[in-house]
Amino acid sequence: MNSSMSAGYIWTIIIVLGVGxxxxxxxxxxxxxxxxxxxxxxxxLRYTAVxxxxxxxxxxxxxxxxxxxxxxxxxLSAALVTFGAGLLTKNVVAAITAGGATLxxxxxxxxxx
Amino acid sequence: MSRATQKSYYWTGFRTGLPFLLxxxxxxxxxxxxxxxxxxxxxxxxxxxxxxxxxxxxxxxLQLMAEEVPFLIVVATALAVNLRMAMYSAxxxxxxxxxxxxxxxxxxxxxxxxSYAVSMNRFEDEPxxxxxxRIEFFFGAVTPVCPVWILATxxxxxxxxMIPDWIALDFAVPICFLAIIxxxxxxxxxxxxxxxxxxxxxxxxxxxxxxGLLVAGVSAMIVxxxxxxxxxxxxEL
Numbered sequence: 001m002n003s004s005m006s007a008g009y010i011w012t013i014i015i016v017l018g019v020g021x022x023x024x025x026x027x028x029x030x031x032x033x034x035x036x037x038x039x040x041x042x043x044x045l046r047y048t049a050v051x052x053x054x055x056x057x058x059x060x061x062x063x064x065x066x067x068x069x070x071x072x073x074x075x076l077s078a079a080l081v082t083f084g085a086g087l088l089t090k091n092v093v094a095a096i097t098a099g100g101a102t103l104x105x106x107x108x109x110x111x112x113x
Numbered sequence: 114m115s116r117a118t119q120k121s122y123y124w125t126g127f128r129t130g131l132p133f134l135l136x137x138x139x140x141x142x143x144x145x146x147x148x149x150x151x152x153x154x155x156x157x158x159x160x161x162x163x164x165x166x167x168x169x170x171x172x173x174x175l176q177l178m179a180e181e182v183p184f185l186i187v188v189a190t191a192l193a194v195n196l197r198m199a200m201y202s203a204x205x206x207x208x209x210x211x212x213x214x215x216x217x218x219x220x221x222x223x224x225x226x227x228s229y230a231v232s233m234n235r236f237e238d239e240p241x242x243x244x245x246x247r248i249e250f251f252f253g254a255v256t257p258v259c260p261v262w263i264l265a266t267x268x269x270x271x272x273x274x275m276i277p278d279w280i281a282l283d284f285a286v287p288i289c290f291l292a293i294i295x296x297x298x299x300x301x302x303x304x305x306x307x308x309x310x311x312x313x314x315x316x317x318x319x320x321x322x323x324x325g326l327l328v329a330g331v332s333a334m335i336v337x338x339x340x341x342x343x344x345x346x347x348x349e350l
Contacts, residue, residue, distance in 0.1 A: 005152060005178060007154075007157070009184075010153060010157050010178075011157070011160075012184075013174060013178065013184070013187060013188070014157065014160050014161050014164055014165065015164070016188050017164075017165045017170065017171075017174060017188060017191050017192065018164035018165045018166075020188065020192045020195075021165050021166070021167050021170065021192065021195050021198070022221065022222065024192065024195050024196060024198050024199050024202070025195075025198045025199075025201070025202055025221040025222065025224045026202065026217075026218065026221035027199050027202045027203070028199065028202040028203035028205075028206040029202045029205060029206045029209065029210065029217045029220060029221050029224070030214070030217060030218070030221065032203070032206045032210055037203075037206070037207060040338070041203075042207060043338040043341060043342070044334045044335065044337075044338045045200070045203055045204040045207060045334075046204070046237075046337070046338070046341070047302070047303065047306045047333065047334045047336075047337030047338060047341075048197075048200040048201065048203070048204045048330075048334060049201075049204075049229070049230055049233060049294075049297060050294065050297050050298075050303045050306045050307040050310065050333070050337065051200075051306050051307070051309075051310050051329075051330045051331075051332075051333030051334040051337060052197040052200060052310065052326070052329075052330040052333075053226070053230070053290050053293065053294050053307075053310075054294055054307040054308075054310040054311045054314075054333075055310035055311060055313065055314030055325075055326050055329035055330055055333065056169070056197070056290065056314070056326060057287050057290045057291060057294070058310075058311040058314050058315055059314060059315060059318050060286065060287045061287050061291075062315065064283065064284065064287075065283065066281065066283040066284070074281075075281075075284050075287070078284065078288060079287055079288070079291055082288050082291040082292050082295070083291045083294070083295050084295075085292075085295070086291065086292050086293075086294070086295025086296055087295045087296075087298060090295075090296040091296070092132045092133075092231075092292045092293060092296070093132040093135070093292075095291065095292035095295055096132060096135050096136070096288055096289065096292045099288040099291065099292065100135075100288060103281060103284055103288070104281075107281060
């Protein structure tokens with residue numbers, strides 16, 4: 001790591017990110033409180049999780065940092081198996097187990113790493 | 114509401130949150146390892162995990178700091194990664210907004226992807242739960258996740274060198290998210306919304322400051338809501 005990263009710099013980042021992240025998390029819970037939100041807002045909020053999480057994951061699956069952004073058959077198939085198992089079983093543990101097993105067997109089969 | 118039932122909702126939440134140990138442990142270990150390699154002291158690494166308490170943003174900040182990116186861009190990018198939590202906060206406020214302020218303040222601190230996802234699933238599946246049952250469930254679900262995140266960071270600092278590369282810790286995060294997302298595909302609107310999210314986030318992945326994810330998230334929310342309206346209209350015809 002570079003020498004310019006002083007202790008003061010690191011602590012400033014930690015504190016600013018800590019406060020900023022907390023304010024984001026508190027935002028609506030704190031401000032709205034017990035006021036009712038209009039139906040059209042609620043309708044949009046129902047899709048928050050399915051709108052954000054898949055977009056967060058997609059680049060990680062297709063272009064993993066561990067393989068320098070190259071598509072990796074082991075990680076890609078593990079991702080597909082996890083999602084498929086989750087769809088079929090509706091069970092988070094089953095999906096994680098199936099995905100993890102696929103990842104390790106593929107890595108072992110390909111002799112990668 | 115009897116005390117026994119309330120207690121059981123805490124434990125129901127706890128059991129629902131338990132599988133995330135499979136994810137939080139490797140992710141926390143990985144952060145401890147990477148931060149130490151980047152030159153953070155143990156105290157700084159532990160403080161980072163307990164004060165910021167957001168894995169994806171912590172990794173993002175660390176990466177940018179290592180690249181000697183200017184301070185404001187480090188902060189703006191890491192906070193942009195966390196902006197999704199404003200949407201979590203808004204949708205949780207619908208179900209937990211009537212809780213007293215101090216409880217909401219505490220809920221906000223532990224409002225992470227996993228606790229948010231399983232709680233929303235539960236609240237939507239059982240809309241008749243009382244406010245106190247929902248709060249019990251939420252805190253139950255975060256109990257196995259939160260202390261372990263900090264603990265795993267510590268383990269990563271101290272035992273990081275002993276973990277072999279083939280464990281592929283990096284992929285614990287995508288696998289976890291996929292396992293959470295799949296059971297959420299309740300209706301056509303949910304499916305269309307997630308497909309839009311994937312396509313747009315890939316198309317806009319070149320945008321700076323992680324703005325691509327914001328564009329994708331907001332658009333996918335609008336599309337999901339529109340499909341819902343459209344399906345309701347069709348059902349009424």
